[in-house]
Amino acid sequence: MEWYLPVIWAGLIGTAVMLYVVLDGFDLGIAILFPTTADESERDQMMNSVAPFWDGNETWLVLGGAGLWVAFPLAYSVIMPALYLPVTLMLLSLIFRGVAFEFRWVAKPKHRIWDLAFWLGSTTAAFSQGVILGGLIQGVKVVDNQFAGGPFDWLTPFSLMCGAGVVVGYALLGATWLVFKTEGAVADRARRQAKTLLLCLLAFAALVSLWTPYAHPRIAERWFTPSNLLLLWPFPVLTAFCGYMVWKRLHGNHEFTPFAFTIAIFLLCFLGLAISNYPYLVPPGLTIWDTAAAPSSHIFVLIGVSFLLPMILFYTAFVYWTFRGKVKADSGYH
């Protein structure tokens, strides 16, 4: 009982974070690509392709945060102060990104400032998320179950590189989403951009895969112990294969598959990071069992999760299905 509850919850939060990264990833990515066109109707089209979904997408971030508090209150209380500045920066950026969706329409024709807010907010949010990820992977100083480091502990070349990597990754998700959901000039340009972005993302993935085992012996041990190596070799191979598939499918007339394979790359990278760090939730000291909430709290919410989560997935699918098909230039409600 006491053993498996934290494992279930780690899986759940991992799923929530993964869903967040994929879902909000593509709508942040679209904003990151915003400056690559100055054409009004093209920007409208890009924004409209995500407008009905962004709010639901972002809710997974709230679930990730709240879920961490529900299931691992101690981890939450250590991670948040440790990453105080990047978390704050992320929240402030998301404010600009979120309000831009509505403000931009109402402000027309004087909406350039909200175009800028949309792009800058999304790019900074993506970058901060990467920095948060990097800051967590590289480890947090903990004494007596409290964060005991300084305000800039997170600021390292590694975390900055993770930030850049996430920006590129989200941009790729955004580009392949546009290939899927739009047509004409927007889709054509996205197809071209996706290729460059794909190469950059794969380079970042390779860099992280080499950097983390080099810097952290525990991660090197996890991956390169012969018995584990036998089990884990498919990860890099599959990632390379998915990268190849994205590249190939971008050349044909395929619309959905480049997006699907990009998601697969994200999934593999995420699993790779989870394998590197399991069972630590706050590396290098606190495991999921060290930080778990009381079993009664775990069970109480798990009951709700077991029937609410399927419902959420069902109506999320319903919303995506409702707004299926290509986005035309004039399909806003405004």
Place this chain on the structure above:
Amino acid sequence: MEIDAFLLSRIQFAFTISFHIVFPAFTIGLSAYIATLLGLWLKTGDQKFHLLARFWTKIFAVSFAMGVVSGIVLSYQFGTNWSRFSAVTGNVLGPLIGYEVLSAFFLEASFLGVLLFGWKRVPPWLHFLSAVIVAGGTALSGFWILSANSWMQYPVGHEVRDGIAYPVDWMKIVFSPTFPLRYAHMMTAAYLTTAFVVLATGARHLLAGHRTESARTMVRMAILMIALTAPLQAVIGDFHGKQTAIYQPAKLAAIEAHWDSSKPGALVLFAWPDEKAELNRFEIAIPGVASLLTHGSMDALFKSLKDFPREDRPPVLIPFFGFRLMVGLGTLMILFGWIGAWLWWRGRIFESQRWLWIAQYTWPAGFVAILAGWFVTEVGRQPWVATGILRSKDAVSPITTAEVAISLALFVFVYCVVFTAGILLINRLIAKGPDEISHEDPPEQPSKRPLKAAQAPASAIFGDGHPGDDKIQPAS
């Protein structure tokens, strides 16, 4: 007072939550109003309701976006600035917030997309259902938040081991004693707040002399809501006050600036409470009335501030003045709503320029009252963050003063820019008003209208006396 991470974190939390609370309060009421309008449209086929629903949906979208982004900030601040609070109460409060996200947050966020963009994508009944779901989601969100807040005010159903709270009885935790009235008080406040915004908008258009049809409907619907809800709110508030005497006597003593428990409580109309000298200066008070209101007898004694050690007393000034502001506004709301209802009954509502002129400026009433009430209840809980379990000063994160100073400055800057822009944009939408009723370009019809006969009563209440005037006949 020393400027440290604790003080700055308190300022930051107060600042961000004060901004935030305005939007959920407005959107809880507005989503219910939009659902009502769409329901009336489905039932009557009257295009006026459809245009009004579209109009308010645009305003709803802008407000909701601001509510969402400022709410996400709050959910993370528990961790960034109040990590000890998160660690100590996480076993109890984490699940409540978790349930909010799972049961309400996703519901609102997902169906918001259908509500905003589904006008032509889904059949009218499903669009209406989405509006109902969004309204239900916002109300459910309030349920969990108020549940969590009520537990912090008066914790039950838990036990403390090694300084950490552990849940014992979930039913007791979710439905802690002060929760039902607190929730009712908040929900009524939300509906009332929205009603005043709708009223002011209608009045503004009537005075400007345009779009009288939809403007009249707005004014009528708002008066109906205010005249019924404002007195109800006073009753709920009164019960809530009596309950505070039982569960949070220190808070009540601060609200009443009641220093001496050997005397019955006087109803202090105005005073300047002096916390150092433990007395009120320039007091204007009616003896015994506070005792009468709380305990039903002029001679009843109740706990005073001096019954609590100084370190356990809440600050007095904010609860004292906040409460008076809230009650004063509430009284004005009742008065204004009833005068409006009386004018309506006499058939003079749209001729009374004076009443309409005041009405257009009443839109902030609900917001100010909510903020005042929220200040009363939150400051009145001090010095505890979770009463009896954790003091606010022990709840703060191990972060530096500089970090909080930077974040606070950024929050103030960003909120001022973003929310000023938002309010200006909302004002722009309001000034523009709903689209004119057009007979050439009717919206899609409600596909199946079950009760044609039901048109009459709805028009009699909300129409302008010429039922059938602007009805659009079903396409099929």
